[in-house]
Amino acid sequence: MKTYIVNGNVCFEENTEICDIEITDHYISAIGVNLPRESGSKVIDAKGKLVLPGLVDFHSHFQETVGPHTSNETYTTGTKVAILNGITTVNCFVSQNFNQSLSIAIGSAVEKAKDKIYCDVRWHITPTRFSDINYNDIAKWIERGFTSFKFYTTYKQSNLYLPYEKLLEIVRRLNRYDPTIIVHCEDEAVMNSARISNGNPKNIKAQAIIRNEEAELFATEKVIDICKMTQVNIVIAHVSSADTLGQVELAKRDCPLICEVTPHYVFLNQDRYLQENGHRYLVTPPLRSEECRELMQKKILMDYADIFSSNHRSYSKSDKDRSKIDYRQNPAGIPTIGALFYLFSDLFINQYDFPLHIYVRKLTSNPARMAGIYPQKGVIAENSDADIIIVNPNGESRPVVPTLVNSYNPWEDFNTRFSMDYVFLRGQLVVKDNKLIDEDNMSGEILCETD
Numbered sequence: 343m344k345t346y347i348v349n350g351n352v353c354f355e356e357n358t359e360i361c362d363i364e365i366t367d368h369y370i371s372a373i374g375v376n377l378p379r380e381s382g383s384k385v386i387d388a389k390g391k392l393v394l395p396g397l398v399d400f401h402s403h404f405q406e407t408v409g410p411h412t413s414n415e416t417y418t419t420g421t422k423v424a425i426l427n428g429i430t431t432v433n434c435f436v437s438q439n440f441n442q443s444l445s446i447a448i449g450s451a452v453e454k455a456k457d458k459i460y461c462d463v464r465w466h467i468t469p470t471r472f473s474d475i476n477y478n479d480i481a482k483w484i485e486r487g488f489t490s491f492k493f494y495t496t497y498k499q500s501n502l503y504l505p506y507e508k509l510l511e512i513v514r515r516l517n518r519y520d521p522t523i524i525v526h527c528e529d530e531a532v533m534n535s536a537r538i539s540n541g542n543p544k545n546i547k548a549q550a551i552i553r554n555e556e557a558e559l560f561a562t563e564k565v566i567d568i569c570k571m572t573q574v575n576i577v578i579a580h581v582s583s584a585d586t587l588g589q590v591e592l593a594k595r596d597c598p599l600i601c602e603v604t605p606h607y608v609f610l611n612q613d614r615y616l617q618e619n620g621h622r623y624l625v626t627p628p629l630r631s632e633e634c635r636e637l638m639q640k641k642i643l644m645d646y647a648d649i650f651s652s653n654h655r656s657y658s659k660s661d662k663d664r665s666k667i668d669y670r671q672n673p674a675g676i677p678t679i680g681a682l683f684y685l686f687s688d689l690f691i692n693q694y695d696f697p698l699h700i701y702v703r704k705l706t707s708n709p710a711r712m713a714g715i716y717p718q719k720g721v722i723a724e725n726s727d728a729d730i731i732i733v734n735p736n737g738e739s740r741p742v743v744p745t746l747v748n749s750y751n752p753w754e755d756f757n758t759r760f761s762m763d764y765v766f767l768r769g770q771l772v773v774k775d776n777k778l779i780d781e782d783n784m785s786g787e788i789l790c791e792t793d
């Protein structure tokens with residue numbers, strides 16, 4: 343049976359247009375004004391609504407263990423809150439531990455997700471061993487769709503840290519596969535000198551003094567050099583300061599640099615650390631000053647960001663509350679995935695009337711391209727997967743809910759009037775009026791080959 347979505351304001355990559363969409367099985371089979379309809383088909387009138395590609399979250403952490411802390415967001419609960427809020431594909435992370443092979447690391451993530459997900463999932467991978475044999479292994483996984491990598495210029499204790507020379511060597515070795523390289527940029531030496539000159543403070547607010555804007559800017563400049571030398575697609579992850587945004591924007595003239603922005607540094611500032619339970623806002627990089635936040639907002643409204651992601655990470659209150667005084671013992675990250683669309687849409691659509699298709703690209707086709715899943719995902723086009731959301735921009739005001747697990751809501755000050763009227767996942771209607779149609783229907787698929 344075919345489904346028709348008619349009269350909606352449909353968001354394409356290059357424009358928006360009032361037209362109809364025909365869905366056959368799992369894909370989009372036709373697009374046009376007044377499409378002829380097969381009799382007996384299902385028709386959804388989307389008049390006055392926004393019809394967008396299913397959102398692609400480029401950056402989310404589910405069920406990961408970092409040091410002694412494990413995120414309490416499972417693949418099942420994480421994909422559930424994702425699909426309820428219009429996200430039809432989530433990019434998660436797999437890091438290779440020092441004592442395991444890449445295959446074991448990937449296998450255990452797949453095991454956690456397989457047949458237990460409400461939306462589609464793929465992974466960015468972080469290999470940590472780089473002998474010739476390891477490169478052969480990496481090549482094998484690239485062939486199976488693991489085409490995007492995350493590397494870090496920090497986190498020595500977690501065995502993730504890479505010096506810039508090593509990072510350059512890795513990017514050069516991977517270059518032939520046309521990969522996407524995502525880099526978390528914070529410079530260890532800059533942070534160390536801030537640590538020493540400030541007497542090694544440990545309180546939550548000190549994190550912002552040590553992991554400062556300069557550290558991000560310095561590391562980003564080094565990574566920009568690598569991008570210029572190799573011309574490989576490099577995503578600067580979760581840019582936290584307006585200066586870094588400016589540097590990245592400038593460098594885009596010379597190399598394929600991509601700028602990822604998350605809601606943290608656009609909608610929150612470090613005054614949060616002074617509130618009661620301020621330690622629950624601990625994120626890395628840290629929240630910045632109000633002045634910096636304001637500049638971030640101005641620059642993303644000047645179109646500096648390419649991808650908007652959630653950088654979702656949820657911990658239980660008891661995990662977050664274990665250390666209120668020493669930032670190093672506090673697991674970094676806040677639940678955000680369920681809030682992603684509403685926070686940015688309120689700014690871009692309601693407050694600033696930004697060109698809709700340019701804004702929506704940052705949540706759809708741009709991340710899909712970098713994840714190597716475009717045009718199957720991230721776009722409303724013939725033959726693409728029918729991942730489509732129908733959004734009412736004038737619904738009743740309601741709070742944004744970043745997670746459904748037992749955590750806390752760092753976005754409790756934010757409301758939205760956007761309502762997810764319909765969410766289609768590969769042609770199947772899975773959400774109606776902000777609710778799952780069938781709680782037992784975990785029909786998400788893994789977008790990489792895993793056997």
Ligand SMILES: [Zn+2]
Pocket residue numbers: 401403653
């Ligand atoms: Zn992250």
